[in-house]
Amino acid sequence: MPDRLAAEVTELIGDQADHWDRAGLIPHELLRKMSARGLLCAQVPEEYGGLGLNSAQGGEFTAHVGSLDSSLRSVMTSQGMAAWAIQRLGDDEQRAGLLSGLVGGRLAAVGFSEADAGSDISSMRTTVRHDGDDVVVDGAKVWITAAHYADELVVFGRYEDGGAAVVIPADTPGVTIERVPDPMGCRSAGHSDIRLEEVRVPARRMLGGAGMPLSMLVTLVLAYGRMSVAWGCVGILRGCLAAAGAHARSRRQFGKPLGEHQLVGRHLAELLVSEQIASRACEHASTLWDTDGADAFTATVLAKHVSATQAARGASAAVQVLASAGADNSCLVSRAYRDAKLMEIIEGSNELCQVMLAEHVLSRP
Numbered sequence: 621m622p623d624r625l626a627a628e629v630t631e632l633i634g635d636q637a638d639h640w641d642r643a644g645l646i647p648h649e650l651l652r653k654m655s656a657r658g659l660l661c662a663q664v665p666e667e668y669g670g671l672g673l674n675s676a677q678g679g680e681f682t683a684h685v686g687s688l689d690s691s692l693r694s695v696m697t698s699q700g701m702a703a704w705a706i707q708r709l710g711d712d713e714q715r716a717g718l719l720s721g722l723v724g725g726r727l728a729a730v731g732f733s734e735a736d737a738g739s740d741i742s743s744m745r746t747t748v749r750h751d752g753d754d755v756v757v758d759g760a761k762v763w764i765t766a767a768h769y770a771d772e773l774v775v776f777g778r779y780e781d782g783g784a785a786v787v788i789p790a791d792t793p794g795v796t797i798e799r800v801p802d803p804m805g806c807r808s809a810g811h812s813d814i815r816l817e818e819v820r821v822p823a824r825r826m827l828g829g830a831g832m833p834l835s836m837l838v839t840l841v842l843a844y845g846r847m848s849v850a851w852g853c854v855g856i857l858r859g860c861l862a863a864a865g866a867h868a869r870s871r872r873q874f875g876k877p878l879g880e881h882q883l884v885g886r887h888l889a890e891l892l893v894s895e896q897i898a899s900r901a902c903e904h905a906s907t908l909w910d911t912d913g914a915d916a917f918t919a920t921v922l923a924k925h926v927s928a929t930q931a932a933r934g935a936s937a938a939v940q941v942l943a944s945a946g947a948d949n950s951c952l953v954s955r956a957y958r959d960a961k962l963m964e965i966i967e968g969s970n971e972l973c974q975v976m977l978a979e980h981v982l983s984r985p
Contacts, residue, residue, distance in 0.1 A: 686855020
């Protein structure tokens with residue numbers, strides 16, 4: 621990760637993460653500024669105006685943002701998934717027009733989840749159909765990250781005997797976006813529910829791959845999201861490790877620094893182990909992404925599962941080390957504790973990841 625990117629985003633965030641968390645909002649102008657600098661989807665190729673980072677570089681950048689503010693990192697994950705969908709499924713004209721917008725100030729969200737179809741893609745009810753030169757989309761999506769901020773919605777639905785992805789301007793007639801009122805974690809990530817009622821857009825807004833199995837289309841894009849969330853969890857762990865270590869060095873109890881008490885030191889050691897386990901899992905998966913490794917899919921699921929599990933465990937340990945200081949909602953580790961729990965649910969719950977990993981074992985000769 622180029623040092624200038626870390627310095628740039630650190631300056632942009634400053635000390636505002638707690639304020640954004642309490643307000644439940646990140647300033648639109650800051651998100652547009654980050655989009656215009658290519659920071660929200662840093663892996664968009666340079667030919668489309670992006671920064672052109674590979675998975676390993678983009679992952680380290682994502683972890684850095686995640687160590688400062690998981691809500692902003694969640695918006696990055698959303699923007700990155702939208703860009704990845706367009707990059708992988710779009711034609712030359714769609715990539716040139718839409719990707720340049722996502723690194724030019726526009727914001728995006730991706731709509732998968734539905735009330736009765738979270739991980740169960742086969743139960744998705746949103747439909748896409750042709751009508752002359754247009755496509756018409758009907759359905760509803762829930763808990764869509766960054767939808768509150770989005771100019772573009774990449775919506776997945778049923779199309780003929782398979783699936784399709786349609787890029788819908790958020791101000792299109794028939795689109796209604798309502799914020800999730802009180803999320804537990806990532807409170808300023810713009811989680812929203814979306815209703816789509818006879819939403820009509822030009823057929824050129826439907827990405828390629830239409831008619832492919834819906835699960836295949838969704839999995840293709842979710843892979844990027846899982847990798848981004850995994851690296852974001854590494855960031856949560858690094859932020860917690862720094863905060864817990866600083867507190868354990870400076871806080872004195874019974875005549876010596878807190879960290880010199882063995883049971884407290886155990887928490888610090890376990891935090892370090894969690895950060896290292898998550899980092900190595902993400903590095904391995906990103907290496908496979910960057911070298912087109914055959915096991916990239918499984919490594920990504922593994923990285924997401926391991927990193928989310930370790931982040932939840934590590935954030936809990938950090939709160940324990942800080943004790944009453946960590947119980948203050950304005951504290952980084954308190955925010956991390958709430959945010960990390962969501963990471964065990966989004967982009968494939970712990971249980972779903974375990975099912976996929978077990979299936980991988982059973983498929984091996």
